[in-house]
Amino acid sequence: MTLLPQGPLLEAESVSKRFGGLRALDAVSFTLEAGELVGLIGPNGSGKTTFLNVLSGFYTPDTGCIRFMGRRIDGQEPATLAARGIARTFQITKIFRRITVLENLLVPGLTDWTIGRQAAGEKARAILARLDLERLMDAPASSLSGGQAKLVEFGRVMMLEPRLILLDEPFGGVHPTLKRLMHDTIRDWNAEGRSIILISHDMGSIFDLCARVVALHAGRVIADGTPEAVRNDEAVIRAYLGVDDTGAAS
Amino acid sequence: MVALLLLPLFGLDEYWIYILTIGFYYAVLAASWSLLVGYVGRISFAHAAMSGIGAYASILASTVWGLPLALSIPFAGLSAALIGLAIGRLCLRLHGAYLGLTTIAFSEIVRITITAEHELTRGSLGLAAPALFETTGRVPYYYSLLALLGVSLLVMWLILRSRIGLFFAAIREDEDAAASLGVRVVRWKIFAFSFSSAVAGIAGAFYAHFVQLVAPSMMSIQEMGFILSMAVIGGFQNIFTAALGGIFLEILLEVSREIGEWRMTIFGLVVIAVLRFAPNGLFGWAQRLIVGRGP
Numbered sequence: 001m002t003l004l005p006q007g008p009l010l011e012a013e014s015v016s017k018r019f020g021g022l023r024a025l026d027a028v029s030f031t032l033e034a035g036e037l038v039g040l041i042g043p044n045g046s047g048k049t050t051f052l053n054v055l056s057g058f059y060t061p062d063t064g065c066i067r068f069m070g071r072r073i074d075g076q077e078p079a080t081l082a083a084r085g086i087a088r089t090f091q092i093t094k095i096f097r098r099i100t101v102l103e104n105l106l107v108p109g110l111t112d113w114t115i116g117r118q119a120a121g122e123k124a125r126a127i128l129a130r131l132d133l134e135r136l137m138d139a140p141a142s143s144l145s146g147g148q149a150k151l152v153e154f155g156r157v158m159m160l161e162p163r164l165i166l167l168d169e170p171f172g173g174v175h176p177t178l179k180r181l182m183h184d185t186i187r188d189w190n191a192e193g194r195s196i197i198l199i200s201h202d203m204g205s206i207f208d209l210c211a212r213v214v215a216l217h218a219g220r221v222i223a224d225g226t227p228e229a230v231r232n233d234e235a236v237i238r239a240y241l242g243v244d245d246t247g248a249a250s
Numbered sequence: 251m252v253a254l255l256l257l258p259l260f261g262l263d264e265y266w267i268y269i270l271t272i273g274f275y276y277a278v279l280a281a282s283w284s285l286l287v288g289y290v291g292r293i294s295f296a297h298a299a300m301s302g303i304g305a306y307a308s309i310l311a312s313t314v315w316g317l318p319l320a321l322s323i324p325f326a327g328l329s330a331a332l333i334g335l336a337i338g339r340l341c342l343r344l345h346g347a348y349l350g351l352t353t354i355a356f357s358e359i360v361r362i363t364i365t366a367e368h369e370l371t372r373g374s375l376g377l378a379a380p381a382l383f384e385t386t387g388r389v390p391y392y393y394s395l396l397a398l399l400g401v402s403l404l405v406m407w408l409i410l411r412s413r414i415g416l417f418f419a420a421i422r423e424d425e426d427a428a429a430s431l432g433v434r435v436v437r438w439k440i441f442a443f444s445f446s447s448a449v450a451g452i453a454g455a456f457y458a459h460f461v462q463l464v465a466p467s468m469m470s471i472q473e474m475g476f477i478l479s480m481a482v483i484g485g486f487q488n489i490f491t492a493a494l495g496g497i498f499l500e501i502l503l504e505v506s507r508e509i510g511e512w513r514m515t516i517f518g519l520v521v522i523a524v525l526r527f528a529p530n531g532l533f534g535w536a537q538r539l540i541v542g543r544g545p
Contacts, residue, residue, distance in 0.1 A: 057429075077429065079430075087431075090430075097423060099420075103419070106413075108431035110416060
């Protein structure tokens, strides 16, 4: 599969987003190359999820612009961006609880009107088998454990065959066995050439999976580099320890 | 459905044929309302108004423009669909109470406008409608409304079985998740609103040409309350149980006529009890009891 376009896959230029008096994103600039897997870290309230919401079309930035595969996408609707190749998961899992596991995967599969129900069903079953959820495909999604629900979100992402995957805290409260499966799946996606932005408080996972880590604090990028460099970055340490620029604890 | 087809052949008297015909009208309204509320998760109190719009549109198209009823009835559906489309575009980005209140306001605006307008609609005096059939017998109307109910249920069932039904479920469960997966949330909500309005409009037109006199009261909040009660008592999470609720409640309204307005109080209490103890409605609850699963 060829998924590598010319130039950066994603470019965010001076993106800002305010909620009343709160500046959630403050002139964030960020570039993602095709095939990159980047960890996005930062303390609570640093703007990570807001940034993902901007990238996936749920928020329109107040200023700045976002380009995906060379075309501006800021202000476009989430469904449009999904069709253009940006898929995401949510920090608080959002599966469709009153339909079956298989139907959860059919929803994204059938948004492409050129694909019939049978073809979408076969694709969904193959994905569920890959995620070890095949035996649960006819179960109502409400019967799944938290970790299994996260895997269903992964399955729905796979149905879209996206170029860019945005993962928001996928490992929260997940059993270690399922977490290993998630790690393998993320690596597989990346090996297929898909780009991934991974938000997680699980630093072990971030450092295990990502060759590049970006740290946000108070809506600003405070570090961008290899996991080792970011881990030892003074500004990152201060942000996580809650120490301000004068050295006093805040 | 087979039993309903055979009833007139077994000597059902004209009075009960009339009641059941009205019941079929309400069944179409309750089922189409449940498509919007039970499947898409969007509340609307404008369904009676849409039925009224259809009724007036068909009468005016046939009496003023001289359209045959075979064209004026589809015109009624189209009128209600277009108004539904406009209302949908205006307010389906709203949620919960805001959407409900907007549809109440719309419904009242339509009712009051028709009441105040005398030249075309004769206001609260009501507007005479040409009959659908030349015969004075009620059996042809019985079968017409039954056919309308059957066709409406079939079309709605086909929609709900298709990918569109899956999109509706996704929107009902979580709009953000649906949008993130490529579902055009606003587009499908507007489609559902517009489609259910069209069905209500066609039902309203059939009703008008059956009873042959319509008045703005058919768009009242009380009338909307009936439709809501029918869908809730039958089970608004399933178009078939909602339709059964429509027929059942119309019969119940008729047999309890002796207790006068108290029956409304009793139905109100039944709606509350059903919502509390059988949220899938009486027929959903019965189905669960009999076959172990239900809507």
